[in-house]
Amino acid sequence: MPKDYSLVGENAVRAVDEGLADGAWFMPPIDPDRLTALQRRSNGRALAELLLWLGAVVGLAILAVGLWPSLWSVPVLVLYAGLYGGAADARWHEMGHNTAFRTPWLNDAVYYLSSFMMWREPTLWRWSHDRHHTDTIVAGRDLEIAFKRPTTRSDLLKTFAGFGGFALLKRIWLHAGGGRDPEAAEFIPEQEWAKVRREAQLFVMILVLVCALCLAVRSALPLLLVGLPSVYGLWMGVFFGVTQHAGLQENVLDHRLNTRTIYMNPVFRFLYLNMNYHIEHHMFPTVPYYNLPALHEEIKHYLPTPLPNTLAAYRELLGAMGQQRVDESFELDRPVPAVPEAARRQISIAGNGPVVTVEGDRVHISTVGLDVGRARRVDVGDRSFALFRLGPQDYVLTDGFCTHGQAHLAEGAVIDCAVVECPKHNGRFDIRSGDPLRRPVNVPLAIHSVEVARDHRSVSFALAQR
Numbered sequence: 001m002p003k004d005y006s007l008v009g010e011n012a013v014r015a016v017d018e019g020l021a022d023g024a025w026f027m028p029p030i031d032p033d034r035l036t037a038l039q040r041r042s043n044g045r046a047l048a049e050l051l052l053w054l055g056a057v058v059g060l061a062i063l064a065v066g067l068w069p070s071l072w073s074v075p076v077l078v079l080y081a082g083l084y085g086g087a088a089d090a091r092w093h094e095m096g097h098n099t100a101f102r103t104p105w106l107n108d109a110v111y112y113l114s115s116f117m118m119w120r121e122p123t124l125w126r127w128s129h130d131r132h133h134t135d136t137i138v139a140g141r142d143l144e145i146a147f148k149r150p151t152t153r154s155d156l157l158k159t160f161a162g163f164g165g166f167a168l169l170k171r172i173w174l175h176a177g178g179g180r181d182p183e184a185a186e187f188i189p190e191q192e193w194a195k196v197r198r199e200a201q202l203f204v205m206i207l208v209l210v211c212a213l214c215l216a217v218r219s220a221l222p223l224l225l226v227g228l229p230s231v232y233g234l235w236m237g238v239f240f241g242v243t244q245h246a247g248l249q250e251n252v253l254d255h256r257l258n259t260r261t262i263y264m265n266p267v268f269r270f271l272y273l274n275m276n277y278h279i280e281h282h283m284f285p286t287v288p289y290y291n292l293p294a295l296h297e298e299i300k301h302y303l304p305t306p307l308p309n310t311l312a313a314y315r316e317l318l319g320a321m322g323q324q325r326v327d328e329s330f331e332l333d334r335p336v337p338a339v340p341e342a343a344r345r346q347i348s349i350a351g352n353g354p355v356v357t358v359e360g361d362r363v364h365i366s367t368v369g370l371d372v373g374r375a376r377r378v379d380v381g382d383r384s385f386a387l388f389r390l391g392p393q394d395y396v397l398t399d400g401f402c403t404h405g406q407a408h409l410a411e412g413a414v415i416d417c418a419v420v421e422c423p424k425h426n427g428r429f430d431i432r433s434g435d436p437l438r439r440p441v442n443v444p445l446a447i448h449s450v451e452v453a454r455d456h457r458s459v460s461f462a463l464a465q466r
């Protein structure tokens with residue numbers, strides 16, 4: 001009997017019972033200054049690579065129109081569709097994390113464009129991808145497990161052929177008509193459904209217009225250029241995407257065991273936006289794609305040896321999938337370097353971390369070594385805080401953990417000394433007010449007033465306040 005991956009089935013209950021839902025994942029140590037540098041985003045870099053990709057898409061479209069209806073247009077269309085409905089996957093993904101561009105609306109604009117190119121409903125998939133990062137490859141929790149055990153050869157072929165695109169279209173149709181997919185209903189908050197419906201209706205409307213154009217010009221070409229590439233171009237997205245998790249362990253809380261890092265050539269890395277550094281991405285989703293190779297250098301000593309190339313990755317995953325067809329419980333033996341317990345999750349307290357002293361109900365935190373635009377984790381008993389330095393003598397103390405899930409905000413990205421981005425799902429808070437600024441967070445962050453010492457070398461606050 002096939003394994004149950006439904007978000008509303010027995011494994012969904014089991015995952016919660018076994019502590020796999022919203023669990024605490026392994027994190028390697030990293031120098032906090034280096035992490036801050038790696039989290040910086042660049043409009044110039046992201047724009048240059050976006051224009052290169054879009055230029056290739058438009059150029060191939062023009063060539064295909066020129067060659068249509070000769071047979072020469074076929075290979076051009078296949079390549080065009082690969083860039084449109086396949087390479088869009090990596091753009092959709094990066095923009096969904098809001099990490100490519102420094103300017104948020106640019107990420108959002110490209111996110112909506114690439115969502116349409118992939119037939120992925122923008123709001124639905126944002127929530128789905130949050131869940132994927134919370135419960136990566138946990139059966140019953142993660143809707144983005146692309147290759148379920150046992151994966152047959154025909155499943156693989158159907159995936160490469162883009163059959164999944166039709167399932168997406170069916171769901172769009174359902175939502176456009178006001179229905180709700182039961183699995184999507186499991187993770188999309190009630191207040192988002194009106195938006196989900198509007199987006200689905202917009203997608204349907206565009207596709208209907210393209211079909212009408214086909215009838216008007218008596219040619220399938222418009223649909224081959226807009227709409228159908230989301231099906232017959234999926235092969236390129238699958239070619240890269242299959243390498244991320246397929247054949248690796250399920251139901252573990254360590255990305256080193258369920259995710260692959262592979263060394264790829266520069267062309268693949270451009271098409272795939274460096275997502276071949278996939279373990280690194282899952283561990284630090286606040287790091288933009290162009291900084292993933294540098295992040296890899298920082299933490300590679302704590303990771304399994306990367307696969308040397310794409311071919312080796314395919315050998316590994318196809319071999320594992322073959323074994324799992326015979327024995328569903330087969331797992332690859334994947335040695336991971338030992339990391340001392342004391343070194344784990346030491347992102348913000350490594351190096352020049354704060355020295356905390358408690359006098360009565362007053363807590364004093366040394367600010368020595370805490371630079372402007374940086375944050376420090378402060379643990380006092382069973383409570384945890386984040387101390388932000390926003391100016392030479394300007395400090396803000398907040399609750400440490402994100403109001404959305406299990407992530408410490410001192411490990412997030414501080415943007416323009418005003419906003420903190422959560423390290424787990426890229427939700428954002430205004431540091432001064434604690435107001436949520438970007439989904440998925442919607443509960444404000446508690447702010448605690450602090451006093452700066454006369455010598456400016458520490459701050460203090462009253463622990464009693466909640």
Ligand code: FES
Nearest residue numbers: 402405422425427
């Ligand atoms: Fe989800 Fe912070 S844990 S945004």
